[in-house]
Amino acid sequence: MFAQELFPNMTLFGTAAERAPEPAGRQQKVELAFEQHDDGEHIALRYLTWTEGLGWCCQKTIRVEADQLDELQRALTAARHRLKRKRAETGEAQAPAQVIQFPSLS
Numbered sequence: 001m002f003a004q005e006l007f008p009n010m011t012l013f014g015t016a017a018e019r020a021p022e023p024a025g026r027q028q029k030v031e032l033a034f035e036q037h038d039d040g041e042h043i044a045l046r047y048l049t050w051t052e053g054l055g056w057c058c059q060k061t062i063r064v065e066a067d068q069l070d071e072l073q074r075a076l077t078a079a080r081h082r083l084k085r086k087r088a089e090t091g092e093a094q095a096p097a098q099v100i101q102f103p104s105l106s
Contacts, residue, residue, distance in 0.1 A: 026050070035063070043069065 031046045047060040064072060087094065 029056070041066075 027050045029048050031048055033044045033046060035042045035044050043064045043066070045062045045064060046058050048056045048058050051057050084094075
């Protein structure tokens with residue numbers, strides 16, 4: 001696998017360089033990866049863009065320390081609530097939630 005050959009100490013979620021954009025027309029995404037370094041494991045947030053002929057290309061990487069994760073989650077949650085509130089105030093239609101049925105083990 002290309003990414004793992006270049007970065008043998010890194011575990012990626014997915015193989016971003018090999019897949020086309022999921023939804024039609026989507027040209028950018030954010031990916032989370034765990035990186036193993038001498039001083040321990042780090043979390044990397046990557047901003048990727050789709051380039052025809054190359055696939056997903058990383059444009060920016062932000063490394064987050066473990067003690068920053070709670071603060072990052074709070075900031076993302078606050079941003080999500082703010083965006084939802086603004087959409088509701090403008091009357092923008094919201095997509096209904098999808099319920100995933102899990103198979104029963106009976």
